[in-house]
Amino acid sequence: xxxxxxxxxxxxxxxxxxxxxxxxxxxxxxxxxxxxxxxxxxxxxxxxxxxxxxxxxxxxxxxxxxxxxxxxxxxxxxxxxxxxxxxxxxxxxxxxxxxxxxxxxxxxxxxxxxxxxxxx
Amino acid sequence: xxxxxxxxxxxxxxxxxxxxxxxxxxxxxxxxxxxxxxxxxxxxxxxxxxxxxxxxxxxxxxxxxxxxxxxxxxxxxxxxxxxxxxxxxxxxxxxxxxxxxxxxxxxxxxxxxxxxxxxxxxxxxxxxxxxxxxxxxxxxxxxxxxxxxxxxxxxxxxxxxxxxxxxxxxxxxxxxxxxxxxxxxxxxxxxxxxxxxxxxxxxxxxxxxxxxxxxxxxxxxxxxxxxxxxxxxxxxxxxxxxxxxxxxxxxxxxxxxxxxxxxxxxxxxxxxxxxxxxxxxxxxxxxxxxxxxxxxxxxxxxxxxxxxxxxxxxxxxxxxxxxxxxxxxxxxxxxxxxxxxxxxxxxxxxxxxxxxxxxxxxxxxxxxxxxxxxxxxxxxxxxxxxxxxxxxxxxxxxxxxxxxxxxxxxxxxxxxxxxxxxxxxxxxxxxxxxxxxxxxxxxxxxxxxxxxxxxxxxxxxxxxxxxxxxxxxxxxxxxxxxxxxxxxxxxxxxxx
Numbered sequence: 001x002x003x004x005x006x007x008x009x010x011x012x013x014x015x016x017x018x019x020x021x022x023x024x025x026x027x028x029x030x031x032x033x034x035x036x037x038x039x040x041x042x043x044x045x046x047x048x049x050x051x052x053x054x055x056x057x058x059x060x061x062x063x064x065x066x067x068x069x070x071x072x073x074x075x076x077x078x079x080x081x082x083x084x085x086x087x088x089x090x091x092x093x094x095x096x097x098x099x100x101x102x103x104x105x106x107x108x109x110x111x112x113x114x115x116x117x118x119x120x
Numbered sequence: 121x122x123x124x125x126x127x128x129x130x131x132x133x134x135x136x137x138x139x140x141x142x143x144x145x146x147x148x149x150x151x152x153x154x155x156x157x158x159x160x161x162x163x164x165x166x167x168x169x170x171x172x173x174x175x176x177x178x179x180x181x182x183x184x185x186x187x188x189x190x191x192x193x194x195x196x197x198x199x200x201x202x203x204x205x206x207x208x209x210x211x212x213x214x215x216x217x218x219x220x221x222x223x224x225x226x227x228x229x230x231x232x233x234x235x236x237x238x239x240x241x242x243x244x245x246x247x248x249x250x251x252x253x254x255x256x257x258x259x260x261x262x263x264x265x266x267x268x269x270x271x272x273x274x275x276x277x278x279x280x281x282x283x284x285x286x287x288x289x290x291x292x293x294x295x296x297x298x299x300x301x302x303x304x305x306x307x308x309x310x311x312x313x314x315x316x317x318x319x320x321x322x323x324x325x326x327x328x329x330x331x332x333x334x335x336x337x338x339x340x341x342x343x344x345x346x347x348x349x350x351x352x353x354x355x356x357x358x359x360x361x362x363x364x365x366x367x368x369x370x371x372x373x374x375x376x377x378x379x380x381x382x383x384x385x386x387x388x389x390x391x392x393x394x395x396x397x398x399x400x401x402x403x404x405x406x407x408x409x410x411x412x413x414x415x416x417x418x419x420x421x422x423x424x425x426x427x428x429x430x431x432x433x434x435x436x437x438x439x440x441x442x443x444x445x446x447x448x449x450x451x452x453x454x455x456x457x458x459x460x461x462x463x464x465x466x467x468x469x470x471x472x473x474x475x476x477x478x479x480x481x482x483x484x485x486x487x488x489x490x491x492x493x494x495x496x497x498x499x500x501x502x503x504x505x506x507x508x509x510x511x512x513x514x515x516x517x518x519x520x521x522x523x524x525x526x527x528x529x530x531x532x533x534x535x536x537x538x539x540x541x542x543x544x545x546x547x548x549x550x551x552x553x554x555x556x557x558x559x560x561x562x563x564x565x566x567x568x569x570x571x572x573x574x575x576x577x578x579x580x581x582x583x584x585x586x587x588x589x590x591x592x593x594x595x596x597x598x599x600x601x602x603x604x605x606x607x608x609x610x611x612x613x614x615x616x
Contacts, residue, residue, distance in 0.1 A: 025295050
């Protein structure tokens with residue numbers, strides 16, 4: 001493997017110097033934190049709606065964006081998101097596609113036409 | 121002095137176009153709405169608007185961002201007063217007396233006082249921005265690699281120390297930010313670090329998608345974590361405060377304005393600390409101490425003046441040292457770099473006009489919040505009734521598109537998602553976000569300065585400790601760390 005010493009690199013100019021030092025500081029702080037909190041009970045997290053929000057958001061950003069036309073991906077995401085969280089109110093769920101279409105149209109127009117930004 | 125006034129006049133003349141006024145009013149309104157909605161912060165607003173304004177002319181884009189920033193810090197007071205929930209962390213201190221006044225049937229009056237305090241705070245901060253930027257710029261010219269290294273380290277340490285409940289977690293967040301900033305090719309040998317062979321990581325993590333994730337996506341996850349009950353708003357009376365009531369508290373206004381600005385100048389500390397410190401100082405000096413927390417007009421005035429004065433204060437170190445005074449100022453600085461503006465010690469030499477342009481942008485924002493605060497209050501109050509189920513997916517779409525828009529690559533959307541998840545988990549575990557952001561922003565400066573300093577001294581570390589400013593900053597860091605270590609007591613983790 002080509003080593004940086006060949007280019008005259010000294011220890012104090014090594015690329016690993018700063019990450020190494022920062023890693024060391026993090027290690028020390030981590031040890032202090034662990035020692036200080038050794039008697040503390042483990043952190044109890046309440047997730048509540050988070051798994052559903054994560055599935056919807058990651059599904060949109062990883063599964064849909066870039067694979068299907070942007071307007072369609074946005075319409076589907078916003079509609080499903082609103083419908084899922086407005087359940088069981090039927091009246092509000094029926095409005096979800098309207099919000100989805102409005103968002104899809106507004107964002108596409110705003111980014112492409114007004115702000116001249118490329119869409120995925 | 122007169123030169124400054126001439127430059128200021130030129131800036132006002134330059135921005136006095138219909139287009140600029142409309143952008144300023146629109147951005148201030150967006151800022152106020154984002155700030156008013158609990159869970160959506162000024163940092164998120166500025167980060168999202170950065171992605172929207174990429175293709176705009178730099179001055180117009182920065183006008184939009186400054187107005188969004190000022191508007192969002194002000195907007196947080198709406199929900200603090202009406203719902204007892206701070207719209208942004210900066211407004212937490214306003215809840216104490218603002219909501220107490222609302223419960224006494226004086227919500228409109230409280231909002232008027234908050235508007236006046238915010239306007240006065242921003243104006244005082246603007247005055248100091250004009251006064252201190254040239255002075256600090258002159259001092260900064262004496263800074264070399266050694267001083268900048270300590271300054272970057274000081275920023276992370278003081279930010280970790282003063283934001284959040286636990287300095288240890290604050291420092292960990294800050295050093296994690298510095299560490300993440302080392303991803304990608306380093307500056308001396310173009311050696312790739314932590315890229316795992318992916319070309320996308322070779323250029324390092326893009327700052328704006330990371331910030332959009334840490335403040336946008338993470339905040340959305342927190343907002344949606346639990347279902348919220350429908351909001352119950354306090355009735356609103358007259359929103360125009362009497363001049364006599366405002367003048368009565370002139371000492372509080374000036375004191376809070378000064379405190380807010382000076383806290384703004386301290387790297388990475390930000391508006392919430394400014395509000396709390398101003399509030400505490402007003403309480404100590406007040407003749408009506410017993411009213412604080414029970415609907416004190418003076419307390420509300422102090423908190424609102426302090427947090428808004430912090431906004432121009434936080435921009436002073438951005439302009440002179442390239443070190444942000446708060447999390448939203450960090451995003452603003454990233455936006456300046458994207459638009460080709462290079463703040464730093466040479467700003468008063470190379471482009472003094474830009475400093476006065478920023479002051480003019482603030483002036484436009486002040487006019488915006490004055491209009492919205494006094495005229496559109498009832499409309500803005502209705503914004504608080506909006507259902508999160510509807511706005512959260514829309515904002516997430518903006519987060520995704522905005523991250524993509526920076527370089528037109530999907531990888532940045534994944535960076536946004538990664539930082540969103542990281543920010544969410546860290547917040548749940550009670551780690552503050554401001555030091556993380558400051559670390560990300562300052563990582564490059566810290567590394568460059570350390571390595572440049574070592575090259576200059578041929579590997580000798582003594583100049584880092586013997587040059588006067590370096591020694592002072594180093595001693596300050598040691599003092600801060602030692603003072604906290606000596607005060608620590610073991611305590612149980614709170615369930616979150």
